[in-house]
Amino acid sequence: MASYLRNLALRSTSTPPSHLRILCSNSIHFIDRSIATAVEKSEPETVCSSSSFTFSADGAAEDGEKSQKEDIIYVKQPNFSSRDSSSVTMPMSFMTGSIVGKRFYNQVTTRKADDENGWTVMLDYRTLRSPSKRPLKLPTLSLAKAIAAEWEYQLNDGIRPFTMPLMKIACTALERVPLTRTKIIEHLLKKFHQDLVFCRAPGDSALTRGVLERQVEKVDPLLKWVESEFGFKPMLYSSFFGGKQEDGLVNAVESLLKKTSDCELAALDAMAAAAHSLVIPIGIFRGRLQIEDAIELIRLEEDLQVDRWGLVEGGHDVDIADLKVQISSAAVFLGLSRRS
Numbered sequence: 001m002a003s004y005l006r007n008l009a010l011r012s013t014s015t016p017p018s019h020l021r022i023l024c025s026n027s028i029h030f031i032d033r034s035i036a037t038a039v040e041k042s043e044p045e046t047v048c049s050s051s052s053f054t055f056s057a058d059g060a061a062e063d064g065e066k067s068q069k070e071d072i073i074y075v076k077q078p079n080f081s082s083r084d085s086s087s088v089t090m091p092m093s094f095m096t097g098s099i100v101g102k103r104f105y106n107q108v109t110t111r112k113a114d115d116e117n118g119w120t121v122m123l124d125y126r127t128l129r130s131p132s133k134r135p136l137k138l139p140t141l142s143l144a145k146a147i148a149a150e151w152e153y154q155l156n157d158g159i160r161p162f163t164m165p166l167m168k169i170a171c172t173a174l175e176r177v178p179l180t181r182t183k184i185i186e187h188l189l190k191k192f193h194q195d196l197v198f199c200r201a202p203g204d205s206a207l208t209r210g211v212l213e214r215q216v217e218k219v220d221p222l223l224k225w226v227e228s229e230f231g232f233k234p235m236l237y238s239s240f241f242g243g244k245q246e247d248g249l250v251n252a253v254e255s256l257l258k259k260t261s262d263c264e265l266a267a268l269d270a271m272a273a274a275a276h277s278l279v280i281p282i283g284i285f286r287g288r289l290q291i292e293d294a295i296e297l298i299r300l301e302e303d304l305q306v307d308r309w310g311l312v313e314g315g316h317d318v319d320i321a322d323l324k325v326q327i328s329s330a331a332v333f334l335g336l337s338r339r340s
Helices: 002-010 018-043 141-152 165-192 211-218 220-230 245-256 262-275 279-285 290-296 299-307 316-337
Strands: 053-058 071-074 087-091 106-112 119-123 126-128
Touching: 002 071, 018 053, 106 141, 119 141, 141 165, 141 316, 165 220, 165 245, 165 262, 165 316, 211 220, 211 299, 220 245, 220 279, 262 279, 279 290, 279 316, 290 316
Parallel strands: 071 126
Antiparallel strands: 053 071, 053 087, 106 119, 119 126
16 A cells, blocks of 8 residues: 555656656567467577677687678677677666667578577578577577567667567577576475465455455466366465475476476566466466466456556556566467477
């Protein structure tokens, strides 16, 4: 209640951050376009390991051949001491709204990887490469075309990193997950005991009136699915500090996470960070939840408060749009990364 009134008081002295509105509208528009492109032409708290990348046309290949210097484009960590005019550093944060550099390519295409195992994205005649100078190899043509659509969507006046959520998750899957898979799973399991869907609102509080009833209506079916899927009944609690789930349930979830591919784990981790829940991403992963259902569960309590007290423009609306972008992009990445 205090947080809501504070946001309402700020409403008269602040203006909605226009770059976030651009972020959300562009990203949601892109997701729809990416899905359409991939389907039409096809036969996958996480960000990339660095907060920015440098796109350079002068990076040398490992074998040092001069002929390769002009045929590849690297995505690498920026060297802040360098003043190379042939590269452009692009922030990859969702929330900055930055426009960096100018579009330095004309045509975006996809092609089979050199080892015939996966697909790569081409900017003109250059192969798009990862921060470690490896080709950005993707598991399916559908995902490659979706990421190519992100690059094709960029305007001539500048590259907008916040409109490329699939590119960010792809970099995470290629660079971060293989090196830190064990730590990612450990972090997800640690937060699992504080999962959003396991927390129940007290029924005797005026400020949470109606929340418990809505949780019983919307969340209980998901909890029953968890019990039938993993064979253990989840424990519910009313403390913000969480509780302790049975070891059998934790071990079953851990087994599922260990069997995921790098792309799948990157998508699950991204959704879990946005949702404050692992059960909801697993529901999407197993086909139990649709994107709209997941967003409704994540915002269940806050939406009830908005219905009661009203929506703060430039606050609640931006939060809702940003959540939709994060969950939708990760879910789309998850679907497109799976081999048919």
